[in-house]
Amino acid sequence: xxxxxxxxxxxxxxxxxxxxxxxxxxxxxxxxxxxxxxxxxxxxxxxxxxxxxxxxxxxxxxxxxxxxxxxxxxxxxxxxxxxxxxxxxxxxxxxxxxxxxxxxxxxxxxxxxxxxxxxxxxxxxxxxxxxxxxxxxxxxxxxxxxxxxxxxxxxxxxxxxxxxxxxxxxxxxxxxxxxxxxxxxxxxxxxxxxxxxxxxxxxxxxxxxxxxxxxxxx
Amino acid sequence: xxxxxxxxxxxxxxxxxxxxxxxxxxxxxxxxxxxxxxxxxxxxxxxxxxxxxxxxxxxxxxxxxxxxxxxxxxxxxxxxxxxxxxxxxxxxxxxxxxxxxxxxxxxxxxxxxxxxxxxxxxxxxxxxxxxxxxxxxxxxxxxxxxxxxxxxxxxxxxxxxxxxxxxxxxxxxxxxxxxxxxxxxxxxxxxxxxxxxxxxxxxxxxxxxxxxxxxxxxxxxxxxxxxxxxxxxxxxxxxxxxxxxxxxxxxxxxxxxxxxxxxxxxxxxxxxxxxxxxxxxxxxxxxxxxxxxxxxxxxxxxxxxxxxxxxxxxxxxxxxxxxxxxxxxxxxxxxxxxxxxxxxxxxxxxxxxxxxxxxxxxxxxxxxxxxxxxxxxxxxxxxxxxxxxxxxxxxxxxxxxxxxxxxxxxxxxxxxxxxxxxxxxxxxxxxxxxxxxxxxxxxxxxxxxxxxxxxxxxxxxxxxxxxxxxxxxxxxxx
Numbered sequence: 164x165x166x167x168x169x170x171x172x173x174x175x176x177x178x179x180x181x182x183x184x185x186x187x188x189x190x191x192x193x194x195x196x197x198x199x200x201x202x203x204x205x206x207x208x209x210x211x212x213x214x215x216x217x218x219x220x221x222x223x224x225x226x227x228x229x230x231x232x233x234x235x236x237x238x239x240x241x242x243x244x245x246x247x248x249x250x251x252x253x254x255x256x257x258x259x260x261x262x263x264x265x266x267x268x269x270x271x272x273x274x275x276x277x278x279x280x281x282x283x284x285x286x287x288x289x290x291x292x293x294x295x296x297x298x299x300x301x302x303x304x305x306x307x308x309x310x311x312x313x314x315x316x317x318x319x320x321x322x323x324x325x326x327x328x329x330x331x332x333x334x335x336x337x338x339x340x341x342x343x344x345x346x347x348x349x350x351x352x353x354x355x356x357x358x359x360x361x362x363x364x365x366x367x368x369x370x371x372x373x374x375x376x377x378x379x380x381x
Numbered sequence: 382x383x384x385x386x387x388x389x390x391x392x393x394x395x396x397x398x399x400x401x402x403x404x405x406x407x408x409x410x411x412x413x414x415x416x417x418x419x420x421x422x423x424x425x426x427x428x429x430x431x432x433x434x435x436x437x438x439x440x441x442x443x444x445x446x447x448x449x450x451x452x453x454x455x456x457x458x459x460x461x462x463x464x465x466x467x468x469x470x471x472x473x474x475x476x477x478x479x480x481x482x483x484x485x486x487x488x489x490x491x492x493x494x495x496x497x498x499x500x501x502x503x504x505x506x507x508x509x510x511x512x513x514x515x516x517x518x519x520x521x522x523x524x525x526x527x528x529x530x531x532x533x534x535x536x537x538x539x540x541x542x543x544x545x546x547x548x549x550x551x552x553x554x555x556x557x558x559x560x561x562x563x564x565x566x567x568x569x570x571x572x573x574x575x576x577x578x579x580x581x582x583x584x585x586x587x588x589x590x591x592x593x594x595x596x597x598x599x600x601x602x603x604x605x606x607x608x609x610x611x612x613x614x615x616x617x618x619x620x621x622x623x624x625x626x627x628x629x630x631x632x633x634x635x636x637x638x639x640x641x642x643x644x645x646x647x648x649x650x651x652x653x654x655x656x657x658x659x660x661x662x663x664x665x666x667x668x669x670x671x672x673x674x675x676x677x678x679x680x681x682x683x684x685x686x687x688x689x690x691x692x693x694x695x696x697x698x699x700x701x702x703x704x705x706x707x708x709x710x711x712x713x714x715x716x717x718x719x720x721x722x723x724x725x726x727x728x729x730x731x732x733x734x735x736x737x738x739x740x741x742x743x744x745x746x747x748x749x750x751x752x753x754x755x756x757x758x759x760x761x762x763x764x765x766x767x768x769x770x771x772x773x774x775x776x777x778x779x780x781x782x783x784x785x786x787x788x789x790x791x792x793x794x795x796x797x798x799x800x801x802x803x804x805x806x807x808x809x810x811x812x813x814x815x816x817x818x819x820x821x822x823x824x825x826x827x828x829x830x831x832x833x834x835x836x837x838x839x840x841x842x843x844x845x846x847x848x849x850x851x852x853x854x855x856x857x858x859x
Contacts, residue, residue: 220726222724222726239726239727239855240855242732245727246730248726249726249728250726251726252725252726253725255722255725255726255728256628256718256721256722256725258658258662258715258718259632259635259637259638259718260638260661260662260665260666260714261646261658261661261662262642262645264645264646265645265646265658265661268645268646268647268648268654269646269654269655269658269729270728270729270730271648272648272649272650272651272653272654273651273654273655273729273730273731274651274729274730275651275730276648277648278647278648278649278650279648281648282645282648299642299643300642301637301638301639301642303637303638304637304639317728318728321728321730327726
């Protein structure tokens with residue numbers, strides 16, 4: 164893959180907003196987060212939380228303001244940004260002919276994980292999320308809650324200094340929300356920067372080092 | 382609407398002495414009921430629309446006569462009719478012909494599982510079929526559309542081939558008659574197998590092969606839920622095709638993978654593990670592997686013959702390139718899945734071009750093996766010019782490029798009209814077939830200057846394909 168700059172988990176979004184034609188998706192908003200921090204974006208449906216996360220992840224160009232990751236413009240075309248950001252924004256497209264553990268081994272291998280222990284890492288992650296017994300299932304054989312846990316496993320199976328999550332608690336029962344909270348907490352404690360949209364007050368209270376209220380355009 | 386009495390008013394309580402006295406019977410006039418339904422739904426306009434369908438068939442027939450004859454005459458022209466005749470009568474050619482027919486019938490049976498020949502509109506299924514009508518009568522119209530279509534296409538295909546053989550001085554009037562009859566019979570058989578497959582797509586008491594010649598019984602076996610599913614599949618496929626969302630159509634057409642789960646993806650270096658992913662995918666979807674193999678074997682044989690045999694007519698390469706292209710595509714699911722993922726946050730650590738190259742590795746290697754096999758056969762038979770090998774290399778580059786272009790075609794950005802969308806879909810396949818056919822013509826004519834110019838064009842298509850991968854991967858930001 165060649166030499167790629169390693170970016171620190173410094174997330175800076177200054178006055179970022181998005182307008183398409185006459186429709187404002189996101190009013191200018193500031194977000195700032197450093198390594199070891201977990202910033203929770205809060206706001207009603209349609210306020211632009213997902214749009215903000217997409218801008219921070221470099222998937223969408225802001226109409227106003229600037230967003231940077233580790234001091235570089237947040238642009239997914241930049242390999243360094245891609246290497247720094249792991250994101251769960253919507254449903255990732257999975258391979259219908261690979262099992263859950265195959266997916267994790269594939270991701271791990273493409274990020275240079277040691278082949279000899281790739282299976283163990285994948286199984287350990289599935290175990291943390293309580294779906295290790297589903298390791299040989301195909302993605303279309305999962306319930307909606309299990310599918311959400313699998314998507315989280317996909318996101319957490321790759322290395323990243325910045326983790327972006329869009330409502331990680333959705334479709335999960337209370338017990339599983341605690342499991343996810345613990346995993347996010349550990350990732351933050353290990354030095355990653357987490358920015359996530361969340362509607363769960365308990366999860367927000369237990370994880371957020373800072374809360375950003377996203378104001379709806381209308 | 383004409384005033385008609387409700388059939389219930391015509392109820393005739395059975396008074397025949399030898400009937401069971403405890404069972405009442407209601408006599409329905411099926412034709413009358415269907416006539417009323419037709420009138421309510423479409424009125425005079427529906428009748429006229431059906432007549433326009435007949436007119437379209439008439440225009441198609443005239444068009445085939447006016448344009449088909451000179452085209453057939455041109456493409457079947459050969460410099461060596463005697464050699465061509467011997468080759469077409471060889472056991473290998475006959476085996477390939479039989480394999481093609483078997484593949485066609487297999488494809489029809491496959492299609493019938495998702496979209497059979499009898500697919501009435503949803504309101505008809507919901508509002509008319511629940512009536513106690515003879516289902517064979519209520520569904521007969523849609524069956525007739527398909528049956529006449531099959532008959533027409535089969536007869537026209539047979540006539541074209543027979544006419545071509547006659548133009549190439551390989552047969553006379555009898556050949557034309559025989560191929561036309563054979564084509565018609567094949568069209569009829571294919572349509573009936575299609576219906577049989579539709580019947581079998583839903584559980585029921587009678588699924589025997591004898592339904593092939595008991596069409597009314599086959600129509601009565603069609604369950605309303607099955608008809609609804611087939612109608613919904615049609616809408617899904619048509620809608621996704623029109624909007625350029627082929628993933629939805631693919632998922633609707635393919636069965637979910639459920640076996641081979643004990644095999645594991647072995648970890649490794651990024652490129653290697655992506656190649657292993659595709660190998661594992663083909664192991665878990667043997668249908669895709671076998672259909673790819675069948676198409677590539679067939680296309681590879683025809684293309685190799687076209688490049689190595691001077692007697693082969695110009696049309697041979699054009700005919701062979703399409704199954705070769707489709708066979709390569711059947712093995713390239715990994716490439717399409719990569720394209721499906723564009724616009725989502727990156728999960729894999731490989732770059733987009735590296736990933737695409739990894740995903741074309743398996744289909745390319747398999748195609749090389751198949752083409753290599755046919756080249757070996759050609760060499761054993763004593764005819765293998767070096768120019769043929771170079772031309773086959775260009776065909777391989779075209780196959781890779783065409784399939785990358787097809788996977789990364791994105792979504793149409795123009796005003797959606799069926800004709801323009803169809804053309805938009807056809808661009809990758811057309812690129813392969815047109816340029817591949819040109820390679821064949823120049824190779825046969827020994828025009829090496831033209832061939833070297835064309836080879837640059839082929840590499841330009843490859844560069845276009847690579848740029849499509851990059852462009853589509855990052856298009857979503859704008």
